[in-house]
Amino acid sequence: MESQGKNNGSPLITRRVEASTLFLATTPPTEPSGGGEPELAVRLRCHVTKYIRAGRGRGQRQVYVYRGSGAEASLVAAVPRDVLVDEDSVRDVMRLLLRAIWPLRDLDLTDDEWEAILPEDVVPQLADLARGLDEGSRSAAVVELAVDRHIRYSAPRVLMTACRGAPPATEGKDDGCSICLEVLHEEAAAAGKGVPVELPGCAHAFHRRCISKWFRKKPTCPLCRGNVTKHLDPELCSCSLN
Ligand SMILES: [Zn+2]
Ligand SMILES: [Zn+2]
The missing domain is CATH 3.30.40.10 (Zinc/RING finger domain, C3HC4 (zinc finger))
Incomplete structure (x- = not known):
């Protein structure tokens, strides 16, 4: 995801947001224990790193400024049976989790950037897990994500x-x-x-x-x-x- 601040047609500031899944662990569904809504607990851990780099000007030294922070947010989603098979609902849960993480909010992301950091490879796997849940059974998933935001500018x-x-x-x-x-x-x-x-x-x-x-x-x-x-x-x- 790349966006640019423009002046006279050439970029002054370039912004790029990258996300990758570091880790996905799921636990198999427990044996059903006498009814109740099936429950999928999703826990998301997120590592956020910001990079600011001054470059592009003639005669400039290239300087990297690095600020890193790690944070974690979790939300237990009790998913009703009729939406378990739906990947869109899993995606909604992931969006909720991501927006609850403060270092990500601190990045001031655009709507497009929020969508770009949604880990697509994770969604089908979580939906699969949810489909395997019987009445009363429970399962948990831990997703670990790395989000890097790069800003580069002509000082x-x-x-x-x-x-x-x-x-x-x-x-x-x-x-x-x-x-x-x-x-x-x-x-x-x-x-x-x-x-x-x-x-x-x-x-x-x-x-x-x-x-x-x-x-x-x-x-x-x-x-x-x-x-x-x-x-x-x-x-x-x-x-x-x-
Ligand atoms: Zn002068
Ligand atoms: Zn002065």
């Missing part, structure tokens, strides 16, 4: 999206661009260097081209060292670009 370009056009210079005052040491606002100086832009937070201004080159090396303001990543999506802030 300088993402940082540039946090900057906005600098207001025009006031009469007779132009502090200049502290990267190239030339005046900021005068037409001649701006030619070839792009319009002046202002950084989020500190509002220090630089030529667009100068600050964009700078961002390939550092995500901070050249003047005050304010961290520009703090003004991005919180998920990207955790990246170390040094």
Whole structure:
């Protein structure tokens, strides 16, 4: 499952969610013990890992940031006899379980991504087990899943999206661009260097081209060292670009 944040037709941020079944264990149905609804207990364990990778910009080092967490949720589903044979109902149970797991909710998945992490190979096996249940018998299944979410982004370009056009210079005052040491606002100086832009937070201004080159090396303001990543999506802030 891949989705992209777009700007000028090329991706700034790519997102990919992958899921795999690590483990499926089922216990055979118990002997029926005097009636009652047959019961299938499904327990799901989930390992969630997030990867954030800054890449794609020229001259950038590739940095992986890894955050892992494991969590477990379980739900005992007592499945009525008439729906036991139905794989859709097993799928519904799995969806319920997945949505009850907090590290997965923390990933902020889209509907498509939720569907993509539903372990398809597990559904028919659970349905088979459910079909084998007699009145009053019980069975249990443990499903272990690994979900990896990868985010990859072009650091300088993402940082540039946090900057906005600098207001025009006031009469007779132009502090200049502290990267190239030339005046900021005068037409001649701006030619070839792009319009002046202002950084989020500190509002220090630089030529667009100068600050964009700078961002390939550092995500901070050249003047005050304010961290520009703090003004991005919180998920990207955790990246170390040094
Ligand atoms: Zn400059
Ligand atoms: Zn600054």
